Amino acid sequence: MSTYTVPPRTGHPTLLYSTLALDLDNLQADIAVLGMPYGSPYSAADFSNDQTNAPTAIRQATDRVVRRPGHYDFDIDGPLLQGREDIRFVDCGDIIPDLSKPRGEHYERAETAVRRIAAAGAVPIVLGGDHGITTPILRGLDQKGPITLVHIDAHLDWRDDVNGVRDGLSSPIRRASEMAHVDRIIQIGLRAQGSGRPEEMEAARAYGAELVTAYELHDIGMDAVLERIPDGGNYYLTIDADGMDPTIMPAVAGPAPGGVTFLQARKLIHGLVRKGRVVGMDIVEIQPEKDLNQITCITAGRLILNLIGASIRAGHYDK
Template identity: 60%
Template sequence: MSKLTTAPRDVFRTFMNFPLVEDLDALKADVAIIGMPYGDPYTFDELINDQTNAPTAVRRASQCISLGLDRYDFDIGGTLFDGQDIKVVDAGDIPGSVADHRGHYGLAEAAIRKIRTTGAMPITIGGDHGIPIPIFRALDGEGPITLVQVDAHLDWRDNVNGVREGYSSPIRRASEMAHIGKIFQLGIRGQGSARVEEVEAARAYGSNIITANEWQDIGTAALLERIPDRGRYYLTIDADGLDPAVMPAVEGPSPGGVSYRQTIELIKGLIAKGKLVGMDIVEIAPSRDVNEITAITAGNIILNVIGAAVRAGYFKR
C-alpha cells in the first residue's frame, strides 16, 4: 500500500497533547484519534460547513479538560491509563480537495483500514454524519458488526439532491453492507429528518429504534440487555443526539435528548459486553458553542471510551 499521510489542522494542538503521527504506515498505537472534517455535500455551500471546523475545535478544547493525564478522572475511576503502558496518538485530519470533493472518502476508508490493520482502535472526530460511511466500508473484514447510533434523527434517507452518501443517509448505507448486522438507533425524537418511507424501511430491515423517551423510561441497563452480548460493536454519536443542554453546538438541536450520564453508561456497557472496534462523534458546529461546552463534552466522551477500553483489557499485550 502506498504511504498514507494525514494532514493535521493544527500541528501545535493535538487531542490532549497526544503524540502526532501523520504517517499511518508507521503507526504503532493502541488508539488513534483521527479527524474527518469533510462529508459529501448536498449543495455547493455545504462543501465547507461549520462542522469541518469541529476536529480542530475539539482538539483545542481538550486542553481545558485536564492539566495532565496523571489526573484522577471520576468518570473513569482513576487515571486514564490505569498504570498500564498504553499508547494513544493523534493521526491528524483526512485532507480534502476542491478538485475532487469526494476523493477524501477514499482516503478516509484507506486510513481506517490501515489503523485497524495495526490493531489500533480508531476514534474519529467529524465532520458531518456522512463521514462514518467510509469507516463502515473499512470494517468489511470484521463483521458481523452491531451498529449503535446515538442521534436525534433516523438518518435513513436514500438520497438528497441525488447525493447518496451525505449526512442524512449513513445508517441506510450501513444497512446495505453485508458485514453490518443488527442496528440500534438510540435517542431518536421529534420530527427530525425521517419521512414515513424511511421509518418503514428501517423497520423492514429490523432496526431497533429506541426513542429518547423510551430510553429514559427503561434505563440504560435494560437498553444494554437488548444489545447482543460478546458482539463486535461500532458506535456513532451525532452530537444532536444528546440534549442541547449538554451539547448546544449543533445545526439541528432537539429538546429532550440523551444525557451525558446515559451516554457514558452506554459506552461502558458496550465495552464491557464485547469489543468496540471504533467510534465517531460528528455534527459539532463550533460557531454555535457556548463556553466550548460541546467540544469539551466530546473530549470527555472520547476519554471515557479510552478509559473503559483500558479497564476492559482491550490493549493488554
C-alpha cells in the same frame, strides 16, 4: 513514508495529549484519533460549513477535558491511560479532500486510512465533520464484522439520497444497512422531526433496526437498552451531537429538547465495553461557532475519554 493525512491546524497539535503519527503505513498504535472534517456535500455551502471546523475545536478543548493526562479521573477510576505506559495513543491528523473533487476521492482515502489503522491493531476514534463520514469509516472496518452499529441521534438517517447524493449526512445508517459486515443496528435518542419520512421509517423497520426514542430511553433507562444489545459483539458507536440533549451539546444545527444525557451516554459506553469490544467510534455534527464555553467540545472529549479509560480497564489492550 506514505501520508494520508495532514497535521491538525492550530493550538493543541493532538487530542488529549496523544502522539502525532502521520505515517499510517508504519503505524504503531492501540488507539488512533482521526479527523475527518468533510463529508459528501449536498450543495456548495457544505464546502465551508462550520462542522468542518469541529475536529480542530474538539482538539482545542483538550486542556479542559483533561488538565493533566496523569491525573486521577473519577469517570474512569484512574488516569486517562490507567497508568499504562505500554498503551500507544496517537493522533493521525485530518483527512482533507481536494475540493475540486468533492465526492468520492477523500472517502476512498478515509476508508484506506481506517484500514491502515485497523491493520495496525488500533481502534479508530474519528472526529467529524458531518454524519456522512461514518460511511467510509465503517467501510474501512469490514474485517471487524459482524459489527453491531450503535447510533445516538435525534434523526433516523435512513435517506437513500438527497439531491442525488447517496453518502451524505442523512444517509449513513441506510448505507450501513447495505454493508455485509454490519449485522445489527440499534438507534437511540430519536425525537422531534428530521430525515425521517414515513418511507425511511418503513425501511428501518423492514431491516430490523432497533429504534429507541429518547422518550422510551428516559422511561426505561439505559440499562434496559443495553440488554437489547447482544453480548460478546464487536460494536461501532456513532454519536451525532444532536442526539445528545442540547443543554450539554448546544452547538448543533438542529437542537431538540429531551435528548440523551451525558450520564446515559457514559453508561452506554461503559456497558458496551463490558459486553464486548468497541472497534471504533465517531462524534459528528458539531458546529463550534454555536458552542457555549466549549461545553459541546468538552462533552465530546469526555465521551472519548470514557471509551479509552473503560476499554483499558476492561483489559482490551492487554498484550
